[in-house]
Amino acid sequence: MSTHRLRLLLLDDDEDLVETVALVLRRAPDLDLDVVPATTVEHALRLLHASRFDVVISDYRVSGRSGLEVLAAAARDHPNARRLLLTGYAPDGLPPEARPGGTVHAILAKDDLLRNLAARLRKILGLEGSP
């Protein structure tokens, strides 16, 4: 079992949303996460280049750019990182490359954040059932 804290990169162009979700994640009782927020694609790419991440969560649309760009960079630089797309769109409204399979491991719906975020992360990180 790894001993380091899991590092999570969180990207959304809405700073209030990023800080709010970061706080929710930091407070999740059984998720010992080091949450690093970013609000621009450039900043997220620099962070990915500079250090290791275990989880990358990105909004689909980030100030006119695609969050898929960041998830693709994560797939290249940190192939073991779990990559999640955060979106206000239903999965059926997304283009094929945004659907779970290749670059994207799973989709998080924004209207589902409160109910599902911690539970989804637990499942995705394989922490389900651990005390």
Next chain:
Amino acid sequence: LTPASAASSSPPAAPPRLRVLLVEDNPGDATLIREALQDVKDREIELLWTDRVAGALAVLGRGAVDVVLLDRSLPDAKDLDGLTRISESAPDTAIVFFTAHANEAVAMRALQAGAQDYLIKGTADAPLILRSILYAIERKRSEVGERNRLKEMNRFKSELLNRVVHELNNPLSILSLQTHLLQTGAYGSLQPDQDRAMGRIERATKALAALVQELLEVARIQGGWIRLQVRTADLCELTRHAVDAHRDLAIRSGLELEENIPTHAELRMDDVRIEQVLNNLLSNAIKFSRPQGRILVRLEALPDQFTVRVTDSGFGLTPEQSERLFRPFVRVHENEPDAPPGNGLGLYICKGIIEAHGGRIWCESPGPGQGATFGFALPRSAPS
């Protein structure tokens, strides 16, 4: 000289050549029309001729035709059948319909079925045919323009709704997450009155989030981009689950809730959305019942479809109300003193979901005050 003034000083361009498709199986009649069109002096006309609707459809499929001159009686089409087939497969092409005798009733039916003008055989000379052709083309042009304008307006409306709803997602997420953080002590413990206030904010946020989800579903239905997540599921289980979920509320409202559901009804469907329909019909039945009322949920397996009916003994409906009920934002009981609140979107969404499955939804009522039955039917064959 500038190019613009050079252009304006040159003689006006001749009007473009007209491509006319004549669909006529009587060679004599065809010759008469061909000769009449040869007499047209001020327009160049290219005449194509076929003696069957099938031939006309083949020509129309190959390229632009300005107008179809269509005979009423053909070997492969009788009466208005040919007209219907041609105007369906070439909706942007003008049609002039030929009748054998001065029969106003047939002519009117032809105009309603998609022809832009009509002519009576044997009475039409060159100027009359040309006038009719030009009139039909112009009328078709304005019909197509109006059709496209409506389509564009509809598309814009759906897109606007979709955008607005998506823009609401971020602030709503922040509201609900921050409320949760405050309530769970992330910023220190709350005084009892602060806690009550947070409860009110939480309920209002949930109501707003539910409304946004409903509006998003309306946008999907109106824009025609509702996509079902289809899998095999048991409609009986789904229906029993929905009934059980409403039992407490029914009891608290002083209502009897009964069911008549067989053991098994497997079919391919978007079970999440069908459950949404069941929940909507059940919560409506409870909302629109008066104490001591009774609600019965029945599921029936027919050879080609399954039907679910929810019968209540509540408000009831006039035929006019039943007819309007499935339109968006319609609340037929809103002027009645004890009508429960609602936004008039639930049944519209139910209709969209059921129709996306290739099914149908309906309501029946013996009259006001005598209860109503809401039913839907889902085909056993999988929706595409």
